[in-house]
Amino acid sequence: MGAQLRVYKQKIASAQTTKKITKAMELIAASRIQKAMARVRASSPYAQAVTRAVSAVATHSNVDHPLTSERAHIARSAVVIFTSDRGLAGAFNSQILREALELAELLRSEGKEPVFYLIGRKAVGYFQFRRLARVAEWVGDTDTPHFRTAQEIGETLVEAFIRGSAEGGVDEIHLVYNRFVSMMTQSPESVRLLPLEIVESEDAATATVFPLYEFEPEAQDVLDVLLPIYIHSRIFNAMLQSSAAKHAATQKAMKSASDNADKLITDYTRLRNNARQAEITQQIAEIVGGADALSSGK
Template sequence: MANLKEVRNRIVSVNSTQQITKAMKMVAAAKLRRAQDAITQMRPYAQKLSEMLGTVSAGAESATDSPYKQARPVQNVLMILVTSDRGLCGAFNTNVAKAAVARINEQYADQARRGTVQVMAIGKKGAEAMARRGFTVNTNHVNTFGNLSFSTVREAAEEAMDGFVKGQYDVVEVVYNEFRNVATQIIRVEQMLPIVSTPAPAGVTANVNYIFEPGEEEIVTELIPKTLKIQLYKAVLESNASEHGARMTAMDKATDNAGELLKELKLIYNRTRQAAITKEILEIVGGAEALSSN
């Protein structure tokens, strides 16, 4: 049985840990509110932008000629992993890495064997996880969350888009956590490039002769790249909100576990203390009886 000093030290240590997890939970809750507001505002804009692109593409011949729509045999693959920079958020980062590896093994196993699968990591944890698995990792954008804004995410999107246009990548996919609520994050694997044609929105008839101003080519040339950048920015915002939700949940569970452990330690402490007192009483009684018998 542990002595009283050891149990007291453990109680102090666990109590200190519980205070830290409580504080981290409160910080995550505050950050989650802001991140949730950001993604809530972004979703309608991203959806309308995609609908607008579908509407224009339905009647614009130049949309089919976009370099971002050119499908070709898949030789080189770029996987964009959106994870967090820090841990202590449960299986948040592990799930993204596992989903990316599963996607590669399922769809791009030949390319992986040839070493033509590259990873662009947005978030340090994703870079570390994929590097451990032997993949070539682009770490130019691991610090995106340190200064999260559209301009920082745009740089990553432009790098992937330029690589696709130049033929460095034949397909670009994004793996991230979609935010549903504090306790639920859903892994999403989406193809970013080449752009997959989607049906026209309800009420839009194909092959309609639209009147474009300033011009069909100018609108499509501007709209498609912007949509791609917004698509990646939305994925990053989804992941950011999911991270804070996952960390809040993890810290809440850690705080509860620390409370349960404290109860057990205090029970052990009281039992150990009672045993020590009982032992001292028995020694005193035994000594008194020995003196009286003399």
């Protein structure tokens, strides 16, 4: 009985230590998510406005720009996967990897070869473990993304897109990331970045009616300036969305872990009390039995 009590005490102490760690990580994630949400709120209107501006120029001009023109034959498609550098976030990374691989299978069924660009150590580790090919990878800037990383990613993708599949590049670019919906929901999302598609759908009541434009300087020059801004802003917004979603997923996972630790502590405390009661009962029975034996021997 004494050994059993020691085991239960050790398990209770272990669960209490685990609860302290998970509770601290939950509080850290809660503090970080507020900053991440603020950055998403600040970035999203700008990304949407740039997209509308680029769509308006592309729609109301006859310029055949390489970044807005649909290729006659799409042979290779870039799939950019946004994961995190750290784990302990529930299904955050696994669901985005599953979404990306499903997109890759869809592209293969359409006769396109998917090539992968990875963001975050979890995606890199997944591809390394399964010995899957990738073109480029970026790690170390997923918790608090910086715009210079988005610029570097955008320049790499644009360079591959301009080269085209005939010269080892790609013919279209897809972004796969977790979109922050709420503290409890993070939704995996696939977006085609290039060639440029028409602006996101809007409600009929609030949809913007674009006027007829006159471009000064030429529409080609306007697109040359706007398109890099569009690409960098969309990639940066995806990184911010993924960062906010990751912190929310971490907070939810750590809260669940803390609740499970509480349950373990309660269960082991009950078992310890039962074992202690059984030990006390056994000791009383031994004392009574000894007393009876002494009295009967007189």
